[in-house]
Amino acid sequence: MDDLTEMLKGTLEGCVLQIIGAEETYGYAITRRLNDLGFADVVEGTVYTILLRLEKKGLVQVTKRPSELGPPRKFYALNDEGRRQLAAFWAKWEYITTRIDRLKEGGR
Amino acid sequence: MNFWDTITGNDLTREWKAIEARAALLPADYRAAWEQIKGHLFIYGDFTGRNLMPIVDSALGLLEETAADGQSIHDVLGDDLAGFCAALAGGEGARTFRDRWREQLNRNVARKLRRLGG
Numbered sequence: 001m002d003d004l005t006e007m008l009k010g011t012l013e014g015c016v017l018q019i020i021g022a023e024e025t026y027g028y029a030i031t032r033r034l035n036d037l038g039f040a041d042v043v044e045g046t047v048y049t050i051l052l053r054l055e056k057k058g059l060v061q062v063t064k065r066p067s068e069l070g071p072p073r074k075f076y077a078l079n080d081e082g083r084r085q086l087a088a089f090w091a092k093w094e095y096i097t098t099r100i101d102r103l104k105e106g107g108r
Numbered sequence: 109m110n111f112w113d114t115i116t117g118n119d120l121t122r123e124w125k126a127i128e129a130r131a132a133l134l135p136a137d138y139r140a141a142w143e144q145i146k147g148h149l150f151i152y153g154d155f156t157g158r159n160l161m162p163i164v165d166s167a168l169g170l171l172e173e174t175a176a177d178g179q180s181i182h183d184v185l186g187d188d189l190a191g192f193c194a195a196l197a198g199g200e201g202a203r204t205f206r207d208r209w210r211e212q213l214n215r216n217v218a219r220k221l222r223r224l225g226g
Contacts, residue, residue, distance in 0.1 A: 027173070028173075028174070028177060028179075041186070043186035044183065044184045045184055045192045046186070046195075049195035049196055052196065067176070069177075070172060070173060070175070070176020070177070071173055073173060
């Protein structure tokens with residue numbers, strides 16, 4: 001599906017939180033996970049800017065670990081505030097989707 | 109950072125040298141992207157560009173990590189370099205050149221309007 005990026009913009013941060021929440025992981029793996037889900041347009045640069053934002057907001061704990069080749073990788077894990085934000089994201093998601101579904105089905 | 113460095117920006121010159129030395133080790137397509145990234149980020153800089161250093165450093169960090177993975181630069185940054193840089197600089201350096209230009213423009217327009225008796 002093309003042109004998903006615009007629609008995804010607000011929700012991608014929540015998706016990344018969810019992925020990090022499942023297990024400690026790094027940018028490349030997060031991008032591949034999103035690609036595998038079918039979000040082909042998402043590139044590592046996109047994920048990286050989201051990760052920086054999450055870091056600045058203090059939602060993640062960042063650990064630098066050496067990698068086999070090249071510079072050390074940054075690994076991300078959720079902290080308590082991150083878990084709160086993730087729960088808030090799913091609450092908002094629930095709110096939006098139920099209402100949009102209702103609209104689609106022609107109800108009020 | 110000592111006073112002399114603050115005034116002269118000597119430390120910035122040193123940091124830039126270190127950063128460019130790191131960038132020189134990147135593959136050719138990455139280096140080309142790096143040149144563009146610098147151009148896009150510049151507009152978010154304050155007078156000395158000091159606010160850009162952490163941003164530039166993290167952008168270069170991403171390029172280093174992904175180059176080591178053997179990814180193509182397109183896989184990493186996609187088509188929207190300007191968007192990537194805007195997102196990188198987002199929220200950082202609130203008073204940028206652009207804001208100042210915009211303010212100046214607004215002021216000038218307001219002054220002209222007043223003169224017209226608007």
